[in-house]
Amino acid sequence: MTRTARPERHTWLFPSHLVEAARHDGAGPDQGRPRRTVRDWVVDTAIFLLAALVGVLAAETSAQYSSEVVNLVDQIVGGLACCAVWLRRRRPVGLAVTLCVVSVFAPTAGGALLAALFSVAVRRPFREVAWIGLLAVGTSTVQVFVRPEPGTSNILGIGIGVVLILLVTAWGMLVRSRRQLVEALRDRAVRAEAEAGLRAEQAQRQAREAIAREMHDVLAHRLTLLSVHAGALEFRPDAPPAQVARAAGVIRDSAHEALQDLREIIGVLRAPDEEGGAANRPQPTLVTLDSLVAEVREAGMKVVLDSTVTEPGAVPAATGRTVYRIAQEALTNARKHAPGAEVTLTLRGRPGEGLTLDVANPAPTGPVPHVPGSGQGLIGLTERATLAGGRLTHGPAPDGGFALHAWLPWPV
Structure with a gap:
């Protein structure tokens, strides 16, 4: 069943494993394969070695009770299963289902099966994890009867298989939950930063509008005086000296007051009230x-x-x-x-x-x-x-x- 992939959000902010998990979470097998990072290579190599170690231990145990031909086939199948672990990022569900069936006849594929179950629990929703886990429990139970170990009771073998499957699945779901939490927190931080930027921009715009209104209210009065008296001097050049001197004095005083008001407004920008408001002129x-x-x-x-x-x-x-x-x-x-x-x-x-x-x-x-x-x-x-x-x-x-x-x- 093919599902629609989630849209990529802020992938430049997330570590590679979170981005990779977000891309694969619910993605179909037709999605492009992401490039592995150094960390991904280290993790995949470690999981491959662990799966191989478990397979070797199972092969040594099985060699005591099986023929050489069966052991050889078992080892070949186990080796192929361990190599298939490298496909766990691209085909986690298909790999897990295949290894569940293979592990019934080849105990050496048990380590690869546990790695596949872990990958499914990390990358798939709970519904898929649940039915694949039940399938793994059923096949491990069948394996006890198909390839029994004379020195171990069937009940103990079934119990060990169920416990291992539950532990690996729970571990994978815990990792998935942690990744989702980290991604949600990072996404929330990105949104909070964007909202803070918008609020700061809005506050700055409001402050600019307030300053513009204040400058208009303050300077329009002074500049109008300058315009009126300068116009009077222009249209009445023959005015008495006393009237000319008075008009020039008003122009000078208005220009001086306009400069003082302008300095006051600019001073508010340079020194807010909470930092140096005492030095500003009273409103x-x-x-x-x-x-x-x-x-x-x-x-x-x-x-x-x-x-x-x-x-x-x-x-x-x-x-x-x-x-x-x-x-x-x-x-x-x-x-x-x-x-x-x-x-x-x-x-x-x-x-x-x-x-x-x-x-x-x-x-x-x-x-x-x-x-x-x-x-x-x-x-x-x-x-x-x-x-x-x-x-x-x-x-x-x-x-x-x-x-x-x-x-x-x-x-x-």
């Missing part, structure tokens, strides 16, 4: 929202902050940082798309009810200079709010302006 929270508003006011932007949160320090740091980033991005967008318009920030909330931030600005009254943007700021804010357990909506207002509404949880 913005709701407490620093007033500083953000004061900064944009100094840059010439009209901002009204209406907040009923009396203790911003009581807001969780993660929630406060998210509110800060949303307000920062909203002010950046208003500066780019509605320059000169007054922006209103309304902050409401209390523990248990959550924090609500509304940012609104009317439509611009004059021409709007083109300021390039990535278009990903509001998408990133929506993702940030969702990850924090809140929600964010935005869109054009009825008066032609723009409105943004965000809600974030504030646990008690």
Whole structure:
């Protein structure tokens, strides 16, 4: 009966005897013969010598009770049986069945039969091992009556044959179980290593995405200031010296702050919080929202902050940082798309009810200079709010302006 061979899995990780066992386990006789390694040659040679030794001992015992012709035939058959042991890797079942029949008439084939039974137990499932073992027990029993030894009782001869067959079969099944266990452990280790690599890659990708969002939120605000004031200098070269100096000072300060923020983000990559976080600048929270508003006011932007949160320090740091980033991005967008318009920030909330931030600005009254943007700021804010357990909506207002509404949880 021909069976389908198992697919080869990770054969480059397993020792040769495990790979060979996996290939032969359930494989039909038409499968290609694997190349023997040095270890395989050593094992096969040792088994051949043991089978020959057992055959020689049986031949010496049989010579005392048989004729010379019978002994000669017995020795020839025993020698051929020992040579057939070299086929145990390719034809374990066929070899075992043949030697079971041969051993009935040639006791010198007993050692080769034990080697064949061991190979079957190592390479075949239990069902085949069981019926071949029963066949070996039956033929060894018949041998006691076909080639009896006058000095040994039949019961003792049957008992010795059964014990030897059981010991060899159990040993082979133990070796098979150990090989399967080793193969399973190695396969599990390969899967665990692959899963660990995937988890590390996923964590690295998430860290990169978080860093990219953080860089966008931090640098977009600074670079927008640079773009706006550089554009003002370009379109008004005749501006008063004081106004030019003020714009140049804002450009210089914004560039300096952008570099500082960039160094901070890169520093997180070089020195994680658990190793050197104390040396990093503190992350913005709701407490620093007033500083953000004061900064944009100094840059010439009209901002009204209406907040009923009396203790911003009581807001969780993660929630406060998210509110800060949303307000920062909203002010950046208003500066780019509605320059000169007054922006209103309304902050409401209390523990248990959550924090609500509304940012609104009317439509611009004059021409709007083109300021390039990535278009990903509001998408990133929506993702940030969702990850924090809140929600964010935005869109054009009825008066032609723009409105943004965000809600974030504030646990008690």
